Amino acid sequence: MLSINTNPAASAAATNLNATNALLQRSLQRLSSGMRIVSSSDDAGGLAVSMKMSAAIRRTEATNINLQNAQSFLKTQDGAFNTAYKILTRMAELSTLAQDVTKSSSDLSNYQTEFAQLQTQLTNLASEKFNGVSLFGTGSTTTVYTNEDSSITTGITIANFTSTTSGVGSAASTSVVISSVTAAQAAVSVINTALQNLATMRAQNGAESSRIAFAMEQLITNKNNLEAANGRIIDVDVASESTQLARYNILQQAGTAMLAQANQSAQSVLRLLA
Numbered sequence: 001m002l003s004i005n006t007n008p009a010a011s012a013a014a015t016n017l018n019a020t021n022a023l024l025q026r027s028l029q030r031l032s033s034g035m036r037i038v039s040s041s042d043d044a045g046g047l048a049v050s051m052k053m054s055a056a057i058r059r060t061e062a063t064n065i066n067l068q069n070a071q072s073f074l075k076t077q078d079g080a081f082n083t084a085y086k087i088l089t090r091m092a093e094l095s096t097l098a099q100d101v102t103k104s105s106s107d108l109s110n111y112q113t114e115f116a117q118l119q120t121q122l123t124n125l126a127s128e129k130f131n132g133v134s135l136f137g138t139g140s141t142t143t144v145y146t147n148e149d150s151s152i153t154t155g156i157t158i159a160n161f162t163s164t165t166s167g168v169g170s171a172a173s174t175s176v177v178i179s180s181v182t183a184a185q186a187a188v189s190v191i192n193t194a195l196q197n198l199a200t201m202r203a204q205n206g207a208e209s210s211r212i213a214f215a216m217e218q219l220i221t222n223k224n225n226l227e228a229a230n231g232r233i234i235d236v237d238v239a240s241e242s243t244q245l246a247r248y249n250i251l252q253q254a255g256t257a258m259l260a261q262a263n264q265s266a267q268s269v270l271r272l273l274a
Contacts, residue, residue, distance in 0.1 A: 010262035017255035024248040027241055046233045053230040059148035060223045062171065067216045070132075070144045070156060074209040076130045077159070081202040084161075084168060087122050088198065091115060092191045098184035112179045115187075124173045128163045136161035144268040146215035148222070154211055159201045167201070168194040 029038045037050065096138045097103070098111045128135045141155030170176070171194035178184040204260040 009265060010020055010259060013255060013259040015219050016154060017252065017259055019054075020248055020251045020255050024245070024252055027245045027248055030236045030241050031245060034236055034238075035234055036241075037234050050234045053233070056148055057223055057226045057230065060226065063145060063148050064216055064219045066224070067146065067212050067219065069145065071209060071212050071216070071262055073130045073133070074156065074205055074212070076128075077135045078202060078205050078209070080125050080128050080135055080161075080207060081167055081198060084198055085195070087096050087118050087125075088168065088171060088191055088195050091118050091122075093187060094118075095178050095184045095187040095191060097185075098178040101181065104170055106224075108184075111179060116174075119172045119174070119176070122168060125163070132258070135159075144212065146183045146212070152215075154208070154215065156208055157201075157204050158208055159204070161201070163197075164244055165231065166197055170194055190244065196223070204205070232258060 026038070026042070030036055035238050037047050040047050041085050094111050094115050098108055103111075126136050137158040138160050139158035143153050144156055146152045161165070162172070163166045164170040166171070171191050173190075176183075176190050178187050178188050
């Protein structure tokens, strides 16, 4: 049937052309953004998974920053331990020198002057801080979260630096002097104990630093895997999408030509009326 009011061929061609234009625009958006999922309607389920993965990636990055700060804290604490080691070593050296029977009381007094100054510096180390947080204290441990969902933790030991039993407090006591040979001999024993305690605290520091380093390494691995998985969901396959773009361009051109042809078909009715 020939009709002027209705042109089903043109309507069908227009419908197909509109669908092709929509696909072409979507392909252009994907290629220009680099994302396979531009809007939620593209892949609702995939978008939901991607959003959760993206949040996990951000939490992983934040956790890694926290661990880096914890590592810096431990390194600063270890630096204080190393300084304390040097101080105690010098104090032990002075104590040994003070046991020399050829030294006069004036010599012993000079040794004692430096010894006392070192004791003061040893005591001052206990008040050192990192970003306002004390390096030492009387607590047990501080919790550090080592994964993005806070389900795994480790601890940083709050070293009791001034303790007379587990720290170096005994060596810093004013009762420990080297003003005589006998006192110097007793000081050596006290300092050796303090050195042993310091070695234990530093070993604990090193163990915790090592564990945090491995936790950081695992976080980096987790982040890389999450990014790869998220990329497979949300990133566009440029090669495949470029092929689709070429296909939609051809279909658009063909659809435009066919719509023009369908619109021209009504002209045949006029020939019947002429």
